[in-house]
Amino acid sequence: MDPRESHGLKNDPDRRVWGMGPQPEFRVTVTLALSDAERLWNAARDRLLAAPGGCDEMVEETIGPVEAPQLADCIALLCAPSLVPGCSVDDFWVDAMPGLPSQDALAA
Structure with missing residues (x-):
């Protein structure tokens, strides 16, 4: 150019x-629609445990326990962009959309 x-x-x-x-x-x-909070949490837990130094304490600290999952943190963990050659990630975030079922209702 x-x-x-x-x-x-x-x-x-x-x-x-x-x-x-x-x-x-x-x-x-x-845009993601959450249909199974426990399945999401388990996938995030598996990712954390596979990381160097991964342990149950790291899981609870990062994404909460399965009984009270931090859903946005689970999604962020699983959807964080990987490196793209020639690019750098300038910004990355996960927001819950207002007006949709609460995290508590989905976790139950």
Whole structure:
């Protein structure tokens, strides 16, 4: 791309500058509907236990116990973006959507 064209990629005056022009950014969004909190928690637990130093204490500290799971933390753990060559993750978050069943109702 011609460096003079890269200025057209700038959509916010506060964006960082990379090289000779603005750094292009891309947003990938995934919306999940939770149908089985226990299955989600077990998958997150397995991921934590497979990590170096993984233990039951780490599980409870990170995602809570199965009786009271931290659902957003489970999703974040399982959906965190892996490295993409030539890119860096600028931001990553998990939000519960208002108006939907509460975490407590889904965990029960």
